[in-house]
Amino acid sequence: MMDEAYRILPTIVNPTDLHRLSDKELQELAVEVRQAILDKVSVTGGHFSSNLGTVELTVAMYAAYNIPPDKVVWDTGHQAYPHKLLTGRLPRFDTLRKHKGISGFLRREEHELDVFGAGHAGTAVSAALGFAVARDQLGTDERVIAVAGDASIASGMSWEALNHVGELQTDLTIVLNDNRMSIAPNVGALKNYLSKLRSRPWLQRAARKAKTAIEKMPNPVTKVAAGLRHGITHYLAPDETGTIFEEMGLEYIGPVDGHDLPLLLEVFRNVRQLGGPVFVHAITVKGKGYDVAEDDATKWHGVIPFDLEKCEMVKSAGPVTYTQVFGETAMECAEADPKMVAITAAMPDGTGLVGFSKKFPERYYDTGIAEQHAVTFAAGLAAGGIKPFCAIYSTFLQRGFDQVLHDVAIQNLPVRFFMDRAGLVGDDGATHHGAFDLSYLTFIPNMIVMAPRDTTELREMTLFMAGYDRGPTAVRYPRGSSDERLPESRTPIRLGVAETLLNFTGKGEKVALIAIGSMVGPAHEAAQTLMADGLDVALINARFAKPIDEKTILEIAGECTAILTLEENSLPGGFGQQVQTLLNKQGWKGRLDLIALPDHFVEHGTQPILRAEVGLDAPAIIARAKALVQQPR
Numbered sequence: 001m002m003d004e005a006y007r008i009l010p011t012i013v014n015p016t017d018l019h020r021l022s023d024k025e026l027q028e029l030a031v032e033v034r035q036a037i038l039d040k041v042s043v044t045g046g047h048f049s050s051n052l053g054t055v056e057l058t059v060a061m062y063a064a065y066n067i068p069p070d071k072v073v074w075d076t077g078h079q080a081y082p083h084k085l086l087t088g089r090l091p092r093f094d095t096l097r098k099h100k101g102i103s104g105f106l107r108r109e110e111h112e113l114d115v116f117g118a119g120h121a122g123t124a125v126s127a128a129l130g131f132a133v134a135r136d137q138l139g140t141d142e143r144v145i146a147v148a149g150d151a152s153i154a155s156g157m158s159w160e161a162l163n164h165v166g167e168l169q170t171d172l173t174i175v176l177n178d179n180r181m182s183i184a185p186n187v188g189a190l191k192n193y194l195s196k197l198r199s200r201p202w203l204q205r206a207a208r209k210a211k212t213a214i215e216k217m218p219n220p221v222t223k224v225a226a227g228l229r230h231g232i233t234h235y236l237a238p239d240e241t242g243t244i245f246e247e248m249g250l251e252y253i254g255p256v257d258g259h260d261l262p263l264l265l266e267v268f269r270n271v272r273q274l275g276g277p278v279f280v281h282a283i284t285v286k287g288k289g290y291d292v293a294e295d296d297a298t299k300w301h302g303v304i305p306f307d308l309e310k311c312e313m314v315k316s317a318g319p320v321t322y323t324q325v326f327g328e329t330a331m332e333c334a335e336a337d338p339k340m341v342a343i344t345a346a347m348p349d350g351t352g353l354v355g356f357s358k359k360f361p362e363r364y365y366d367t368g369i370a371e372q373h374a375v376t377f378a379a380g381l382a383a384g385g386i387k388p389f390c391a392i393y394s395t396f397l398q399r400g401f402d403q404v405l406h407d408v409a410i411q412n413l414p415v416r417f418f419m420d421r422a423g424l425v426g427d428d429g430a431t432h433h434g435a436f437d438l439s440y441l442t443f444i445p446n447m448i449v450m451a452p453r454d455t456t457e458l459r460e461m462t463l464f465m466a467g468y469d470r471g472p473t474a475v476r477y478p479r480g481s482s483d484e485r486l487p488e489s490r491t492p493i494r495l496g497v498a499e500t501l502l503n504f505t506g507k508g509e510k511v512a513l514i515a516i517g518s519m520v521g522p523a524h525e526a527a528q529t530l531m532a533d534g535l536d537v538a539l540i541n542a543r544f545a546k547p548i549d550e551k552t553i554l555e556i557a558g559e560c561t562a563i564l565t566l567e568e569n570s571l572p573g574g575f576g577q578q579v580q581t582l583l584n585k586q587g588w589k590g591r592l593d594l595i596a597l598p599d600h601f602v603e604h605g606t607q608p609i610l611r612a613e614v615g616l617d618a619p620a621i622i623a624r625a626k627a628l629v630q631q632p633r
Helices: 015-020 023-044 055-064 081-085 090-095 124-138 156-168 189-199 201-215 221-236 241-247 261-271 291-295 322-336 354-359 371-383 394-409 437-442 455-466 517-532 550-557 575-585 607-613 618-630
Strands: 071-074 144-149 172-178 251-257 277-283 340-344 364-366 387-391 416-419 448-450 473-476 499-502 510-515 536-541 544-546 562-570 591-597
Touching (some): 023 081, 023 090, 023 261, 055 172, 055 261, 071 124, 124 144, 156 172, 251 261, 394 416, 416 455, 510 618, 544 575, 591 618
Parallel strands (some): 144 172, 172 277, 416 473, 448 473
Antiparallel strands (some): 448 544
16 A cells, blocks of 8 residues: 555644544544554564554544643553654655664654653653653643553553652553453443543542542541442442552553544543543553454564565574574573573563573563563572573663662672673664663673674573673673674683684784674674785684783784774773773873774664764774874874
8 A cells, every 4th residue: 555545644744633533534544554554564674563552542542632732651662653653754654763764763853742762661651750740840731641561561660650640649641551461351341331431520520529528537437438439439440450550549440442442532532631640541452453463463573574465574594693592502501500590571582582481481580671670580599599591682781780780799699691682783773772781881890791703602601601600790792693704713711811813924014903792793804804905913802891801902912003992882981991991001002993882872774784884894994993003103
């Protein structure tokens, strides 16, 4: 379907455009939004099943509220493609997640109605409460809505925010997009009727008057009457899910069918008139409207371009990935040691632990979107005599930084951290790049930090970590597969010892490349060209970011007057600055260049495009090396 084939969607530039549509036309618009997601994401790839599940929810909210000035704060971007389509971005949707195109997440820089950036889950309620209190402070009257998924609402930060919402009692609507289950039998005609009734302002005013009257009654009458009031309101919403939110001070409405547009329209039109905090519980189906995605929402959560008619995603076999190698080696370690367990924070597929979870279900723990808990849980396991393998994306481990420092490192507990998606991850952009882990881990005492040059070395490092019990260890590795052109000669992994891949030959001006992790491949490629151009090049695979191999670095520095360090990490606090500190301390007088990620957030795009853009590919290394040797000593 071409854009011209949509009748209503191309006319929607702002959500207020929905106000001119009849309810019947809103139904048609919802069909077009779902079709646009099918048409566009099947070509571009992206998050798929979760966005199919929020179509009616988004149409209903945007038809019921005045946006702007009303504000909707989304939790992550996994469910916000309908939001993008209803804010005039249909003409640019073909550029989704492409370099210089629209983001797969929410970015304040991209659109004025992306009111709060969302890449990491669990932030919506906190941010929305901030907007609501800012409104109260400024004396304006816009409505604020937070939309959270069932996984993100379970995070610790969401519950901290809900507790604060209950205390402040300001006007705020929280919508729970609950897509873990299909529509349960109790979300039927009677339940929908009661939810509509319960959302009506006159009933809420009556309930509040009753509550005020009850609170003025003397004890023990107050307790009896309060219980009566609680019982009456829950007769109108008998699902026990709402009890906890009611007790926290929120008015609970639901659960409602998140795909029944007429119902949602009435509920949201009523809720918009209510004062105080309101919690709307909507049950949705991931992949709604596309059968294979409904049947396997996990597989179709994030997709590569696929055949919409054949319902097929065809992934090229390609070389083995770092993620696969970690998963296989983790199972190998578990076979050898019954004390070994694996932990992930809601990313079993992304961290390669699906096979482990099936083979060792009693030794596999998924904490959900709760990285802080995952880290301290691992610390407790380690203190109790178990060997935890804690697999968390580099960008998400940032959320558990204090726990790494306080609960793991200070107590010197042998927790083993496996940080997938280190460096530039590609299409997910700035919120998901693992740009800072070498910096935020290497300054922590007791930490051992490694990075492999290829998948074979990741396996060796994983086995090394399995046998290291003297304190915490961490290994960071990139998304995708490794450079197959690197030399296959190997030396064993020894604590703090680097590997020399190329030695000086004595022919030409000497320049040393000291690279770590994913930068060893580009450095090796650059070295071949530099040697062909007459330079004498040594290449060191650092392996360890902490402790660095001072002996090897000083030996190589003693043979040359030009050194480049290379890392796919932020420069401040990274590997290169450790080398610089060592050389300065020894009084080395040569020329040094530190190649690292730039001091700005890198946008989305494929990994090769981004590495070229920020100067981390072989041509950039060659240019930097030649410029360095031409500098005066």
